[in-house]
Amino acid sequence: MSEIPYKIYLEESEMPRAWYNVRSAMKVKPAPLLNPATLRPMTADDLRPVFCDELIAQELDDTTEYFPIPEEIRNFYKMYRPSPLVRAYCLEKELGTPAKIYYKFEGNNTSGSHKLNSAIAQAYYAKKQGLRGVTTETGAGQWGTALSMACAYLGLDCKVFMVKVSYEQKPFRREVMRTYGADVTPSPSMTTAVGRKILEEFPGTGGSLGCAISEAVEAATTHEGYRYVLGSVLNQVLLHQSIIGLECKTALDKYGVKPDIIIGCAGGGSNLGGLISPFVGEQLRGEANYRFIAVEPASCPSLTRGKFAYDYCDTGMVCPLAKMYTLGSGFMPAPNHAGGLRYHGMNTVLSQLHADGLLEARSVEQTKVFEAAERFARCEGILPAPESSHAIRAAIDEALLCRETGEEKTILFGLTGTGYFDMTAYGQYNDGKMTDDIPTDEDLARGFASMPRIDI
Numbered sequence: 001m002s003e004i005p006y007k008i009y010l011e012e013s014e015m016p017r018a019w020y021n022v023r024s025a026m027k028v029k030p031a032p033l034l035n036p037a038t039l040r041p042m043t044a045d046d047l048r049p050v051f052c053d054e055l056i057a058q059e060l061d062d063t064t065e066y067f068p069i070p071e072e073i074r075n076f077y078k079m080y081r082p083s084p085l086v087r088a089y090c091l092e093k094e095l096g097t098p099a100k101i102y103y104k105f106e107g108n109n110t111s112g113s114h115k116l117n118s119a120i121a122q123a124y125y126a127k128k129q130g131l132r133g134v135t136t137e138t139g140a141g142q143w144g145t146a147l148s149m150a151c152a153y154l155g156l157d158c159k160v161f162m163v164k165v166s167y168e169q170k171p172f173r174r175e176v177m178r179t180y181g182a183d184v185t186p187s188p189s190m191t192t193a194v195g196r197k198i199l200e201e202f203p204g205t206g207g208s209l210g211c212a213i214s215e216a217v218e219a220a221t222t223h224e225g226y227r228y229v230l231g232s233v234l235n236q237v238l239l240h241q242s243i244i245g246l247e248c249k250t251a252l253d254k255y256g257v258k259p260d261i262i263i264g265c266a267g268g269g270s271n272l273g274g275l276i277s278p279f280v281g282e283q284l285r286g287e288a289n290y291r292f293i294a295v296e297p298a299s300c301p302s303l304t305r306g307k308f309a310y311d312y313c314d315t316g317m318v319c320p321l322a323k324m325y326t327l328g329s330g331f332m333p334a335p336n337h338a339g340g341l342r343y344h345g346m347n348t349v350l351s352q353l354h355a356d357g358l359l360e361a362r363s364v365e366q367t368k369v370f371e372a373a374e375r376f377a378r379c380e381g382i383l384p385a386p387e388s389s390h391a392i393r394a395a396i397d398e399a400l401l402c403r404e405t406g407e408e409k410t411i412l413f414g415l416t417g418t419g420y421f422d423m424t425a426y427g428q429y430n431d432g433k434m435t436d437d438i439p440t441d442e443d444l445a446r447g448f449a450s451m452p453r454i455d456i
């Protein structure tokens with residue numbers, strides 16, 4: 001075995017040719033999505049007015065192990081993949097830890113995050129179905145940007161509902177999307193019935209992801225030739241993001257490296273799910289033993305303080321019900337929460353793995369997250385996204401634990417994106433004005449009250 005380089009690159013020929021579906025290895029499958037009207041499992045026919053046909057097939061498939069990646073998507077991937085797997089020698093030195101730290105960096109494309117991996121796949125299937133365009137929501141803007149890029153490449157129309165606070169606070173994100181040809185509307189808006197209803201009930205609201213989702217779904221079902229696409233939470237997104245974990249495994253296998261701990265930040269769960277999928281598969285088959293850790297913000301703690309139950313995926317309650325760890329679709333994180341990862345629920349696969357004891361979860365306060373981000377930036381050079389920095393925080397904490405115990409653990413974490421569009425949040429931190437807002441049990445109770453009363 002040779003010395004591990006700073007960056008482990010893969011050849012184009014070593015890139016994965018199929019996505020891995022971790023559900024195929026799960027004995028306890030994630031609970032099915034339910035039709036909110038009938039409370040019966042969603043069928044492909046139920047989903048067809050909203051989603052693209054091929055993506056529905058991927059969403060509902062709990063058994064197929066591998067889905068071949070179509071050549072056109074593989075060619076697009078080649079523009080920015082394989083993404084680098086970095087041995088964090090400088091961070092290890094800075095921490096004085098015997099731990100060996102690796103991170104997979106997904107921010108080296110213009111959209112700045114891993115979301116492009118699924119955006120191109122979803123846009124491809126929409127195009128293949130002969131659709132005119134797609135609609136979606138975006139919070140901080142990474143997903144909208146990624147989807148705009150993918151749609152521009154394939155010649156599809158793209159309508160983005162952007163959470164209003166972000167639309168106002170992140171004008172540059174908005175302009176990147178418009179440059180790629182997307183139509184960007186601040187949400188809630190007067191252009192949909194659900195948007196008008198939310199505005200009537202909460203005038204002056206800055207919006208939320210759940211509310212933007214409801215608007216995007218309505219726009220898809222009321223415009224001929226459009227379908228709705230989603231950048232996280234769904235199992236099809238986890239499937240596409242498995243490219244992250246598959247590349248990691250191929251690269252680490254080349255050097256005979258086996259991680260002890262695999263860490264990812266968790267918003268809706270797609271990057272973490274994609275990163276750990278092939279490793280979870282090994283573990284479920286009894287071939288290996290890893291610790292998996294999900295890291296979420298203390299201000300939006302779905303896995304660590306949420307309920308594992310059926311809930312609405314959106315504020316407007318137009319989407320299917322999912323059984324997941326959730327804070328209730330009515331939950332909104334405190335307005336001074338700057339670190340992203342603000343979705344109220346969690347992907348059903350990750351929720352099931354957590355319920356089964358396979359996936360650990362912890363929450364971290366945002367000042368601790370930005371402290372880790374700055375420390376990382378100063379020694380490793382990359383300016384990380386606040387979301388990604390949740391994983392950095394946990395990786396640093398684990399490495400510091402190794403310094404105390406002298407254990408030479410191997411830690412792998414997902415560095416999902418860059419923080420160039422988050423400088424307002426960095427500014428707050430640098431000015432010492434960032435606060436930690438942890439919801440009280442009463443705050444959470446208000447969110448839980450918005451959940452449907454179903455016993456399944």
Ligand SMILES: *Cc1c(COP(=O)(O)O)cnc(C)c1O
Nearest residue numbers: 142232267268269270271387417
């Ligand atoms: C969207 C996003 C996340 C969180 O989404 P997941 O679906 O939980 O992966 C994390 N990091 C970055 C940079 C993002 O853009």
